[in-house]
Amino acid sequence: MNMSRTRRERLVVIGGDAAGMSAASQARRLKGPDELEIVAFERGHFTSYSACGIPYWVGGDVTDRDRLVARTPEEHRARDIDVRLRTEVTELDLDGRRVRARDLDSGAESWTPYDKLVIATGARPVRPDLPGADAPGVHGVQTLDDGQALLDTLAGTRGRRAVVVGAGYIGVEMAEALLNRGYEVTVVNRGSEPMSTLDPDMGRLVHEAMTGLGITMVNDAEVTKILTGDDGRVRAVATQDREFPADVVVLGIGVRPETALARAAGLPLGTHGGLLTDRSMRVRGREDVWAGGDCVEVLDLVSGQERHIALGTHANKHGQVIGTNVGGGYATFPGVVGTAVSKVCDLEIARTGLREKDARRVGLRFVAVTIESTSRAGYYPNASPMTVKMLAELRTGRLLGVQIVGREGAGKRVDIAAVALTAGMTAEQMTTLDLGYAPPFSPVWDPVLVAARKAAAKVRSSTTP
Structure with a gap:
């Protein structure tokens, strides 16, 4: 009796942080080690960590470095992912479907063949x-x-x-x-x-x-x-x-996409230097190569153009999409609206969508409004001031962007606008949103809705003969 055994595929991942290890972990969930071998190269000492948390570790808000690590190399290895630390990939041989890697401690170099390749090399500080x-x-x-x-x-x-x-x-x-x-x-x-x-x-x-x-x-x-x-x-x-x-x-x-390897191999790069992929995160023109995280450019759903945005939220989503597709499933990453939030001490800073110069660059005409409000009902203790700026497209009233600066309770309000942008809502439609209200949480009219009312009124007045 003849029994044939299917050859085990090998997935090679370059980069051991958010996108790379999310891809590896998701692929492993879908395919066991008897079907898929996974090798991950990481030139540093850590895997699956929060780069976004580094300033708070340096500042002392996070006292233990290990708290920034979501999954250690040992934990990945326990799931049959061959993590090779302090190992830098120095060359891609796409025709031969192999990568050259150098052990940074010993200097030894070797080639590793692959069936499927994930490039998650991240970004480098300027x-x-x-x-x-x-x-x-x-x-x-x-x-x-x-x-x-x-x-x-x-x-x-x-x-x-x-x-x-x-x-x-x-x-x-x-x-x-x-x-x-x-x-x-x-x-x-x-x-x-x-x-x-x-x-x-x-x-x-x-x-x-x-x-x-x-x-x-x-x-x-x-x-x-x-x-x-x-x-x-x-x-x-x-x-x-x-x-x-x-x-x-x-x-x-700031940072730039770390795409020197990709450039040397002739892979397609965008105007910002990031790798270009389709919606499945497969590198354009390559059936066996995927890329995600800070080394890629993504579609801006508001402007319709490619952008480079280095954020851990995107990187993890990219990894999930890649791992699903590598593992035999189907997933896509549709794009972003450019949402980001930060703080300096007690000041919260948030934005989503387009700035004025972004809108002008892509040929959009718009109205812009700015309002002053408070984080809570004005009579409630510790209500703090908040400034909201909103851009809406002329004539259509389509929301184009929101920026918020204020104290406690200001930053995450940008998520209201992020959802509205993703849904393609107008400023007028936003004014009817049924947001939660109680005096400890917001005024009767939430600051974002106050801005929407003002933007909608300005759109109406600007289009009235």
Whole structure:
């Protein structure tokens, strides 16, 4: 009697954080080790961790690094996922369906064949091409290893002066972390206001709040070099006309997709440098290669264009979609509306959809309104002020974007707008939403609905002959 045994497939995953290990774990749920072998390469020391939590670990809100780890390498291995730490993939041979990897400790290199490949290489912090940018005491913060290196520097630094270069999400969160550590913090920002993901009028509110916390904000300033002392360590950050003393420097300029491997292999990249995929997260033009997380570009459902957005929420969803498809199921990732929320001390900052310049860039005409309200009924104790800005398309009234800056209870209100954007609602339709109300939680008219009423009225008046 002849008995044939089906050859076991091999899935190779490059990158051991959110997208990569979510994909590996989901594929394992659908296919056992007798059907699918899974090998995951990770150049760091950790897997499945929260990069978004690093500023709060550095700042002391999270006291134990291991609390940021959702699943350890040992836990993955117990589920028959061959995790290889401190191993960096250096080359993709797509025609030969294999990857070259180097052990970072021994230097040994070897080729590993695959049947299916997942690229989840993440993003890398932007390091300016400046003198001194690689000096001791200058840190980018993207991985747990980066966070540990920064904490080691803080522990060994006697001075208490910190300079953060950049005022986006990373810069603002790291400014708070260093302030919590007792440092004098200066933020040097190339833009006119912090948080370029907001319109400048809303960024101004963040600027005022940060200054009120004791953070020195320096806007419209381009860093020209990082100065070092006789010991080679950082001593100051220089702009064209000033120097800012520094015992530690954190680069919060942002991140770029880590796609050097993909570029060298000839895989398709978008205008932002991220990998391009279809809705199943399969790399365009490749039947056996998927990609997800911070190394890809995603569809913006509001503008209809591709964007690069580095967020753990997206990465985990990408991984679930990839793992389902690799495991023989079917799943898609439809796109995003660009929702993000952050904070600096007690100030909450949120946005979703398009800014004014985003709308103009894609040829949309719109109305913009800004309202002031409170987080609770005005007579209820501890009601705090909140500013909401809303953009709606001219004539149609379709919601285009919302930005919120305020104290407790402000940030997560952006989720109302995120749902409305995803559903394609108009400002007028939003005014009828049946939101929860009680004086401890909101005014009778929630601030987002107040903004919707004002936007709807402006749309009506602008289209009336």
